Amino acid sequence: MADTTVKKKKKKKGKKKWIILVVLLLIVAAIFVVPRVMLQKNGIGMSIYTGDLYEITSRDVADTISATGLIESDEDTTKKVYSTLSYKIDTISVSLGDKVNAGDMLCTYETETLDRAIREKELSMTTSQKATALNLSSAKLNYDTYRAGLNDGTNATLKSAQSAYDSALEKYEDAKEDYEEYLAKKDSAEIIALNSAKRAMDNAKEQYDDFKKELDNGTNADLITARRTLNTARDNYETYRDDFESEDASYLVSADNAVDKAYDAYQDAQKKLKKLQDELDDLEDELREEMAKPEKSESGSTEGSADGTVTTEKADTQDQDKIDRLDAEITEVSAQIYALEESLDDLYDAYVTADDTRAKTYASAEATLKNYKATYENAKTAYETTKKKLEDTLDNYEEALISATENYTSAKEKVDDQIEAYESALSSAERNLSDAENSLTNAKINTENQLESYRIAYENAKNSTNTELADYQLANLYEDLGKTTVTAPIAGTVTAVYANEGETATGVMFVIEDTDNLVITSTVKAYDLDRVSEGMPVKIKTDATGSDVFYGVIESISPTATKDATGSVLSTNDAEFETVVRVTDKSDRLRIGVSARIEYVIEEAKDATAVPESAILTDTEGSYVLIASEDAEGNILLTRTAVEIGVSDGIYTVVSGLDAGARIADNAKNYAMLIGQPLAVSNVDTNASDDMFAAMMQMRSNMMGG
Secondary structure (H helix, E strand, O other), X not given: OHHHHHHHHHHHHHHHHHHHHHHHHHHHHHHHHHXXXXXXXXXXXXXXEHHHXXXXXXXXXXXXXXXXXXXXXXXXXXXXXXXXXXXXXEEEOOOXXXXXXXXXXXXXXXXXXXXXXXXXXXXXXXXXXXXXXXXXXXXXXXXXXXXXXXXXXXXXXXXXXXXXXXXXXXXXXXXXXXXXXXXXXXXXXHHXXXXXXXXXXXXXXXXXXXXXXXXXXXXXXXXXXXXXXXXXXHHHHHHHHHHHHOOOXXXXXXXXHHHHHHHHHHHHHXXXXXXXXXXXXXXXXXXXXXHHOOOOOOOOOEEEOOOOOEXXXXXXXXXXXXXXXXXXXXXXXXXXXXXXXXXXXXXHHHXXXXXXXXXXXXXXXXXXXXXXXXXXXXXXXXXXXXXXXXXXXXXXXXXXXHHHHHHHHHHHHHHHHHHHHHHHHHHHHHHHHHHHHHHHHHHHHHHHHXXXXXXXXXXXXXXXXXXXXXXXHHHHHHHHHHOOEEEOOOOEEEEEEOOOOOOEOOOEEEEEEOOXXXXXXXXXXXXXXXXXXXXXXXXXXXXXXXXXXXXXXXXXXXEEEOEOOOOOEOOOOOOEEXXXXXXXXXXXXXXXXXXXXXXXXXXXXXXXXXXXXXXXXXXXXXXXXXXXXXXXXXXXXXEEEEOEEEEEOOOEEEXXXXXXXXXXXXXXXXXXXXXXXXXXXXXXXXXXXXHHHHHHHHHHHHHHHO
């Protein structure tokens, strides 16, 4: 019975899983699959998610290594003030965070007990013993205090002299380095400007000299061409003009001869026609005369003969043969006149044609002469223009030479002034260093002399007193009395106060640190060692300063991995190396003891063109992105565009070869197969649908397995 109940529970449990699975799948289909099917049904199955259209912008990108560390004061500027007396603290003059100078009072001890002990000891001693003990105490206090000041470096005179010397030495070394670097650096901005100005001046002078030489020698190609063209045009014009104006110009003489010949032929024809006409007139007159004569009979006539016949005398009668001859001649002459009249028109036409040809020949010759003259005038103008242009070019070269010379002179003066400034700074730093060195030497001598003087006074005081216990005890009491006022050994900020008024101090009472010289102790992993180096910039953030960024540099990297108290490396699998970061930004917002988040800046690009890393694809041909452009129908077309990869911060990567403002496809791997195809812009991320659907299938598999 129990087994049956368990089986029913398992069956219900399995059925419940199936119901949950079905419901989830329906939800997924409704949210992701159905919209995708609808998109495909509406012809926008190939689309790009609007959230994947990324507009290229400029931004700061940095490749960094993250670490954490603690803000501390530099060890060289930190001093701990220890208790030296077993008396109670009377007053404390400073509080946590107060700024103090060297010699400022920190606290005082209660002196009532000490005064009482001194008084009791004095009452038990003679006046001479008191004076001797007081003198011994004073001499010992002076000697011990001065010697302690020399040993721990707090002697004001020596410290001031040493500080002045160190400062002068640093300034001298900086000035020397600046001067030597300026002389050695051939690629510095000033030297580059000077060399560039020198080259520009030399080039300008060479251009001017060469061009002037061409003009002076007449070897300039443009001028030679213009002069040759001018000479040719002038020769052509003058030759043609002289020929035109001469009386024996062949083309004009030929035209004139043709006219004269045609005219003479026409005149001769006219004369011949007149002669024929005169001849015709004569023949006609003669014919008329012949025709006017009576006809002649063959036998004659008779008048009153014996047989009745009348005989007349032979008179002038018509000569038929002559008439026929005259008629024939008239016909012949008339024919000649007719033929001559016919030819006379042709001769006149030939004359007119020849005259027209002559006029045209003269007109053509005049036009040719005019063209030659115009060509000559144009060539002369072109020559003058070319000459003026070349002279202007020479003037421009001269102006360029003057300007280049002035630039070179200015650049040289700038470099000379800079060198002079560096030399002056170096010379001044040398003098200051020498003075500081002399002052330090004198201070050392003076302090040694003063210490020796205190030692001698102390020895004399010891020699002048007796060795009784009372004397020694009184001297020690006086020495303690001189130590009841505690002063600051250095200038800085009070960062710890352990002393309490009314209590006996033990150990460290105060800590004084220079908060203007801060360092951060951190670490770097072994696998990042080859990426970091001393002098590398560091970005600094703290919880107290929010998103504000401060800067520093790596001052040192430990040569060995971090070890524990036994000298063993803390982690052999992931060794760390200690780094010291010098904070270069001065800010009172950075507090000692605060945890800092730092980033070692391996490489950084400011205001650079950058795209999401997910927008970059890489194959055998190199790296590329998909540029998104819009066609006439409003569809998106993706085009492969090669890029060169720069610095990356893991999210964005600097690229070259793209313009800010252009759009690209983010999550490019999802669109790599759609290059060149028209894509619609969709508000539904179908790729996310695929991922979600795959996740749901995995859930189903897990549930089935469950």
